[in-house]
Amino acid sequence: MVSLPIVQYEEKIIETVERNPVVVVIGETGSGKSTQLSQMLHRRGYGKIAVTQPRRVAAVSVARRVAQELGVQLGEEVGYAIRFEDRTSHSTRIKYLTDGVLLRESLANPELREYSVIILDEAHERSLNTDILMGLMKRLVKVRSSDLKVLITSATLDGDKVSKFFADCPVLNIPGKLYPVEVLYSSERPSSYLESSLKTALDIHIHQPEGDILIFMTGQDDIEKLVSKLEDKVRALEEGSCMDAIILPLHGSLPPELQVRVFSPPPPNCRRIIVATNIAETSLTVDGVVVQANQRAGRAGRTCPGKCYRLYPSRVYNDEFLDVTVPEIQRSSLAGSVLYLKSLDLPDIDILKFDFLDPPSFESLQDALKQLFLIDAIDENGAITSFGQKMAELPLEPSLARTLMEANDHGCLSEALTVAAMLSAETTLLPVQRKTEKKRKHSISNLADGSGLGDHIHLLQIYQCWDQSDFDIGWCKDNGLQVRGMLFVRDVRKQLSQIMQKISKGPPDVKANGKREEFRQDYRNLRKALCVGYANQLAERKMHHNGYRTLGFQGQVVQVHPSSVLSLDDQGKFPDYVVYHELIATPRPYMRNVCAVEMRWVIPIINKLKTLDVYKLSSGGMHHVEEEPVKNLPDLPKKDVEVPSTADDRESRIQAARERFLARKGKK
DNA sequence: GAGCACTGC
Numbered sequence: 062m063v064s065l066p067i068v069q070y071e072e073k074i075i076e077t078v079e080r081n082p083v084v085v086v087i088g089e090t091g092s093g094k095s096t097q098l099s100q101m102l103h104r105r106g107y108g109k110i111a112v113t114q115p116r117r118v119a120a121v122s123v124a125r126r127v128a129q130e131l132g133v134q135l136g137e138e139v140g141y142a143i144r145f146e147d148r149t150s151h152s153t154r155i156k157y158l159t160d161g162v163l164l165r166e167s168l169a170n171p172e173l174r175e176y177s178v179i180i181l182d183e184a185h186e187r188s189l190n191t192d193i194l195m196g197l198m199k200r201l202v203k204v205r206s207s208d209l210k211v212l213i214t215s216a217t218l219d220g221d222k223v224s225k226f227f228a229d230c231p232v233l234n235i236p237g238k239l240y241p242v243e244v245l246y247s248s249e250r251p252s253s254y255l256e257s258s259l260k261t262a263l264d265i266h267i268h269q270p271e272g273d274i275l276i277f278m279t280g281q282d283d284i285e286k287l288v289s290k291l292e293d294k295v296r297a298l299e300e301g302s303c304m305d306a307i308i309l310p311l312h313g314s315l316p317p318e319l320q321v322r323v324f325s326p327p328p329p330n331c332r333r334i335i336v337a338t339n340i341a342e343t344s345l346t347v348d349g350v351v352v353q354a355n356q357r358a359g360r361a362g363r364t365c366p367g368k369c370y371r372l373y374p375s376r377v378y379n380d381e382f383l384d385v386t387v388p389e390i391q392r393s394s395l396a397g398s399v400l401y402l403k404s405l406d407l408p409d410i411d412i413l414k415f416d417f418l419d420p421p422s423f424e425s426l427q428d429a430l431k432q433l434f435l436i437d438a439i440d441e442n443g444a445i446t447s448f449g450q451k452m453a454e455l456p457l458e459p460s461l462a463r464t465l466m467e468a469n470d471h472g473c474l475s476e477a478l479t480v481a482a483m484l485s486a487e488t489t490l491l492p493v494q495r496k497t498e499k500k501r502k503h504s505i506s507n508l509a510d511g512s513g514l515g516d517h518i519h520l521l522q523i524y525q526c527w528d529q530s531d532f533d534i535g536w537c538k539d540n541g542l543q544v545r546g547m548l549f550v551r552d553v554r555k556q557l558s559q560i561m562q563k564i565s566k567g568p569p570d571v572k573a574n575g576k577r578e579e580f581r582q583d584y585r586n587l588r589k590a591l592c593v594g595y596a597n598q599l600a601e602r603k604m605h606h607n608g609y610r611t612l613g614f615q616g617q618v619v620q621v622h623p624s625s626v627l628s629l630d631d632q633g634k635f636p637d638y639v640v641y642h643e644l645i646a647t648p649r650p651y652m653r654n655v656c657a658v659e660m661r662w663v664i665p666i667i668n669k670l671k672t673l674d675v676y677k678l679s680s681g682g683m684h685h686v687e688e689e690p691v692k693n694l695p696d697l698p699k700k701d702v703e704v705p706s707t708a709d710d711r712e713s714r715i716q717a718a719r720e721r722f723l724a725r726k727g728k729k
Numbered sequence: 730g731a732g733c734a735c736t737g738c
Binding site for chain 2: 115116117144159161162455485622645646653
């Protein structure tokens with residue numbers, strides 16, 4: 062085995078950990094920190110060690126490698142835990158797990174006494190879960206000062222910032238780059254990145270010695286175009302003029318069996334040209350890559366020297382590309398995280414003053430509080446309700462958790478479970494769509510059309526059809542649904558159902574299999590439950606056309622997404638009110654996954670909005686503290702609510718996303 | 730008739 066750089070630092074690392082409760086380890090890709098740190102501490106007799114990873118594949122593959130290095134059976138001394146898969150046992154001493162799983166564990170056991178060491182790996186990725194864990198660790202090292210060690214590891218994270226966050230804890234730098242990577246820039250900005258990538262890749266293929274090429278593109282669409290163009294060009298090359306080449310696409314919606322092709326070595330005298338999304342940036346390491354046609358130099362130089370071609374001038378790179386990733390916590394809805402933190406009931410944690418490495422804006426916290434209030438997860442003073450406590454147990458966004466609670470009280474839990482599970486997997490359900498195959502959708506819509514009521518009902522009906530086929534794999538294939546996506550839905554549904562059984566007072570309504578609602582055809586109870594859950598995601602149709610105005614966004618005009626199955630009435634009109642699952646930020650904002658609701662269900666929500674007092678919500682029912690002057694709070698309508706505003710900050714984030722999108726389009 | 734990507738419980 063090649064000796065990893067980190068091994069030389071073992072004494073130094075151990076010594077620093079012995080003396081400090083928190084240590085930051087900065088190690089570049091290839092330093093071996095993910096596999097070696099846990100083993101070092103294990104050798105020195107530390108107790109059970111948890112190592113978090115932001116992604117499932119990473120948790121599994123790193124655990125597998127460490128078990129192999131230690132010569133033990135996976136699941137014994139070394140194991141992993143990801144959603145739906147716990148491969149650990151009583152003898153497990155080193156446990157790899159996703160950050161989400163550790164957060165769930167900390168809900169059941171806030172002090173995490175099971176572990177002597179907690180390593181938050183890949184913290185530079187700034188996943189929302191890791192960010193929250195960092196805040197919790199800061200508190201935990203105080204509570205468990207004598208028997209807990211915390212390590213924060215990262216490739217590029219600003220070590221000083223994290224150190225400062227953890228009371229000036231020590232920072233260890235482990236050099237890791239094994240081989241040099243030469244970086245080459247284009248002299249000017251290309252008019253088309255696609256054409257420029259094509260030209261550069263061919264040029265490299267024809268003129269450079271052997272070694273694989275990795276090209277980064279922004280999306281599946283461009284990947285498919287580039288792959289087909291590359292195939293044409295390579296085929297057209299004169300026989301024997303240069304080595305062979307195989308072109309491999311790589312992106313998230315590619316089935317796993319096609320993804321793994323990039324791990325098998327090419328035939329002799331053949332160069333692989335891999336065209337990937339940023340999935341290859343972090344999730345997967347492709348051996349043999351020596352040349353890249355875009356910006357991620359870290360992926361080359363792993364096993365031998367490499368080259369990185371940047372298809373734009375260095376000035377562009379320096380001026381426009383060096384923004385550090387905006388942490389997830391500063392761009393996404395915080396309702397789920399806020400509810401989670403409130404449910405922990407830590408006496409010394411005030412959500413508005415929770416110690417984040419990069420605090421989210423005051424507005425987005427308030428936005429989250431407003432949403433939680435609207436769905437009864439917190440009371441008017443901002444304190445978590447018993448309802449909210451139960452919702453936090455569910456691994457769902459609060460809107461869907463609330464929908465399940467409501468459905469359970471109105472005899473349609475079975476259907477609601479299905480809808481929530483289908484939405485959890487929605488992106489992996491549909492097959493890789495090619496522009497040439499549009500017909501597929503119709504085959505399933507004969508069986509399930511949403512009864513005109515929208516996409517939630519559509520998803521429910523698809524699952525019910527599959528259920529009636531006895532979960533036949535062939536049925537999925539015949540109807541153009543991804544098998545692994547549907548199996549995932551079934552797992553999620555089962556998990557949600559078990560949690561609902563645990564938390565509901567009476568026996569939950571899960572056995573009914575949806576017969577009653579099915580016969581009703583109008584799915585009224587289910588839609589009402591969705592309306593209650595999506596109280597913050599309501600839209601009202603504009604008087605004279607089919608555009609909508611969101612009630613949550615100050616009069617923002619949105620359209621129903623073209624993929625929606627929602628039908629028009631005799632007059633060619635959409636329903637007066639809908640709830641939506643998400644808004645997509647494109648030049649024209651779209652609601653994706655909508656469900657028709659009735660005005661009489663909307664009225665109580667509007668009324669509740671009138672009672673909303675954001676000042677009380679955010680003061681947590683206690684005296685408000687100085688730092689945020691009242692005049693900075695957004696004005697909330699207390700009377701005559703026509704266009705209630707509950708998501709001002711999110712609106713500005715959507716706006717910013719739109720501007721970024723437009724700017725990108727403009728450049729093309 | 731338009732769709733940025735990726736990840737997690």
